[in-house]
Amino acid sequence: MNARKRRRTEEAAGTEPAGQASRSVAPLRLIVQAARSYPWIVAAALAALLITSAATLAIPSGFKLIIDRGFTGGGEIGRWFQYLLMIVVVLAIGTALRFYFVSWLGERVVADLRVRVNRHLLDMPPAFFEENSPGEIASRMTADTAIIEQTVSSTVSVALRNIVTAIGGTIYMFILAPGLSIYLLLAIPAVILPILWFGRKVRDLSKSSQDRIADVGAMTGEVLGAMQVVQAFNQEDRERARFRNAVERSFDTAAQRIRMRSVLTGIVIFLIFGAITLLLWKGAIEVAAGNITGGTIAAFVITVGLVAGAFGSLTEVYGSLLRAAGAAQRMGELLDARPSIAPPERPQTLPVPPRGAIAFQNVTFRYPARPDQAALQDFSLTIEPGETIAIVGPSGAGKSTLFQLVARFRDPQAGSVRIDGVELTRADPAAIRQRIALVPQESVLFAADARYNIQYGAPQATDEAIWEAARAANAETFLRDLPQGLDTFIGEGGARLSGGQRQRIAIARAILRDSPILLLDEATSALDAESERLVQSALDHLMQGRTTLVIAHRLATVRAADRIVVMDEGRVVEIGDHDTLSAAGGLYARLARLQFDESRFDAAKGQTGAEAAS
Ligand SMILES: Nc1ncnc2c1ncn2[C@@H]1O[C@H](COP(=O)(O)OP(=O)(O)OP(=O)(O)O)[C@@H](O)[C@H]1O
Numbered sequence: 001m002n003a004r005k006r007r008r009t010e011e012a013a014g015t016e017p018a019g020q021a022s023r024s025v026a027p028l029r030l031i032v033q034a035a036r037s038y039p040w041i042v043a044a045a046l047a048a049l050l051i052t053s054a055a056t057l058a059i060p061s062g063f064k065l066i067i068d069r070g071f072t073g074g075g076e077i078g079r080w081f082q083y084l085l086m087i088v089v090v091l092a093i094g095t096a097l098r099f100y101f102v103s104w105l106g107e108r109v110v111a112d113l114r115v116r117v118n119r120h121l122l123d124m125p126p127a128f129f130e131e132n133s134p135g136e137i138a139s140r141m142t143a144d145t146a147i148i149e150q151t152v153s154s155t156v157s158v159a160l161r162n163i164v165t166a167i168g169g170t171i172y173m174f175i176l177a178p179g180l181s182i183y184l185l186l187a188i189p190a191v192i193l194p195i196l197w198f199g200r201k202v203r204d205l206s207k208s209s210q211d212r213i214a215d216v217g218a219m220t221g222e223v224l225g226a227m228q229v230v231q232a233f234n235q236e237d238r239e240r241a242r243f244r245n246a247v248e249r250s251f252d253t254a255a256q257r258i259r260m261r262s263v264l265t266g267i268v269i270f271l272i273f274g275a276i277t278l279l280l281w282k283g284a285i286e287v288a289a290g291n292i293t294g295g296t297i298a299a300f301v302i303t304v305g306l307v308a309g310a311f312g313s314l315t316e317v318y319g320s321l322l323r324a325a326g327a328a329q330r331m332g333e334l335l336d337a338r339p340s341i342a343p344p345e346r347p348q349t350l351p352v353p354p355r356g357a358i359a360f361q362n363v364t365f366r367y368p369a370r371p372d373q374a375a376l377q378d379f380s381l382t383i384e385p386g387e388t389i390a391i392v393g394p395s396g397a398g399k400s401t402l403f404q405l406v407a408r409f410r411d412p413q414a415g416s417v418r419i420d421g422v423e424l425t426r427a428d429p430a431a432i433r434q435r436i437a438l439v440p441q442e443s444v445l446f447a448a449d450a451r452y453n454i455q456y457g458a459p460q461a462t463d464e465a466i467w468e469a470a471r472a473a474n475a476e477t478f479l480r481d482l483p484q485g486l487d488t489f490i491g492e493g494g495a496r497l498s499g500g501q502r503q504r505i506a507i508a509r510a511i512l513r514d515s516p517i518l519l520l521d522e523a524t525s526a527l528d529a530e531s532e533r534l535v536q537s538a539l540d541h542l543m544q545g546r547t548t549l550v551i552a553h554r555l556a557t558v559r560a561a562d563r564i565v566v567m568d569e570g571r572v573v574e575i576g577d578h579d580t581l582s583a584a585g586g587l588y589a590r591l592a593r594l595q596f597d598e599s600r601f602d603a604a605k606g607q608t609g610a611e612a613a614s
Pocket of ligand 1 (some may be wrong): 369374393395398399401402
């Protein structure tokens with residue numbers, strides 16, 4: 001896909017960005033399903049969770065025993081501390097196990113989900129990636145899965161632990177001191193409501209403060225990226241003022257947030273410690289009256305702390321569950337998408353041995369994003385096995401669309417495309433593509449070694465076959481000069497190779513694929529004369545004995561073709577050879593003058609000036 005097409009694709013995408021929360025927790029189903037594959041780990045995690053919650057709740061009872069019985073003298077004191085130590089040991093081991101199992105589960109669920117989504121995506125046709133931009137999907141695969149991972153390994157565990165602590169703690173409080181517990185229950189709303197109200201205000205302000213910071217970031221990026229324009233138009237002072245205003249706005253929101261937060265902190269401390277003081281006061285009166293023991297009061301206060309902490313955490317858990325549900329929903333959408341191009345129930349097999357005949361019959365095709373405009377209109381063309389067809393036409397004529405249909409990346413709305421007599425919609429796309437080698441305009445190389453890249457379409461190929469293909473593609477000499485030969489890492493997208501070398505690797509890949517049909521989109525980038533000659537002779541090798549459909553940008557190619565098909569607005573307008581069509585004075589003659597001007601061609605030794613026409 002060239003840059004223009006990529007842009008078009010990205011514009012078409014309008015999906016929800018990663019990280020957004022869902023309105024309900026229902027999509028979390030996906031995570032539950034994924035966790036079901038590991039029932040033993042789930043059981044172990046739940047057991048550890050219960051043990052740690054129970055141990056946490058046992059701590060106040062330990063303190064009660066120490067205060068009430070440990071300080072009364074005698075040799076007893078050691079026994080109660082041993083009891084407390086035992087609880088601590090159980091708590092430590094239980095927490096370590098819980099952390100291990102729950103985190104393992106989180107990582108495993110996410111790893112499985114990533115693999116599932118990726119497996120599914122690789123079956124999707126190009127149309128899918130026009131609606132869901134690859135950048136967006138990549139962010140879902142990383143950001144959304146990270147949210148899910150965090151939820152499983154922390155939020156769910158925090159939620160369950162706190163539910164157990166809150167319920168168990170409340171019951172224990174009532175057992176310890178029913179009178180004090182009722183008094184406390186009545187006081188809770190007075191403490192919690194103001195905290196919640198202020199808490200929400202602070203959160204809203206934090207969000208708008210983040211938005212203001214993002215504005216500052218965006219403005220920095222924009223202005224720095226347009227520095228030459230800013231300076232050329234003498235707008236430095238205006239940009240300084242604009243930036244200062246944005247920073248001040250962000251500071252004002254931050255200051256408001258800080259004010260609110262200071263008030264909140266004061267109120268929280270006053271309400272919580274005030275309530276505890278009152279509680280202790282009332283408790284002390286009860287102790288003095290001999291109604292309850294000092295140990296009970298201590299245990300009660302510790303339990304209140306645990307229960308309050310548990311409720312506090314639970315209010316935060318819901319928000320993060322909704323965020324995880326949003327993430328799960330977006331992963332689910334990717335998994336639920338059905339490929340629009342799929343093998344029929346009983347696919348028709350293509351004849352063996354393959355001949356490489358291609359036939360378009362009255363094909364009309366519209367891209368889903370442009371339903372009002374036909375990219376191919378009643379297009380018919382029969383290509384004999386072994387024939388080389390050069391396709392020429394102005395930009396947007398429908399040349400690349402032909403390739404899309406031959407490889408069954410898309411199905412036409414009317415008419416048919418056949419390979420070796422079989423209509424493509426009746427065949428398995430994988431079987432069709434097995435007969436095709438594709439050399440795109442911009443060589444697509446993977447960040448791996450040279451061997452991996454050449455072998456891409458024929459993973460079983462031996463080194464001997466790889467070298468033979470490299471030789472035919474004029475790539476042998478430079479490959480042998482690489483420090484580790486075929487094992488040399490060629491960089492991201494082949495960045496450590498020259499443009500011509502990248503093209504020759506792509507050609508070697510197609511030669512090794514050894515398929516009866518070749519779809520070749522000639523590169524328009526100008527190479528120097530020597531590289532051009534090497535690439536051209538590699539292409540000549542590649543085309544030998546194959547049915548070739550080439551989107552032509554070079555004079556040598558159109559001259560060598562058996563037929564030149566001239567396209568305009570999705571139709572065939574002329575067919576013939578270079579000399580006949582040039583003499584006919586039609587569209588080809590006009591394009592050829594711009595694109596394949598022989599005098600310019602000779603002068604530039606291979607630089608075709610193709611940009612003029614495509
Ligand atoms: N993915 C797409 N979604 C919507 N419209 C598309 C898409 N791809 C191509 N088109 C439109 O279909 C028509 C034919 O496009 P195509 O890419 O086949 O032209 P082309 O002859 O290969 O052009 P170029 O030489 O510029 O690559 C154009 O009008 C183009 O805008």
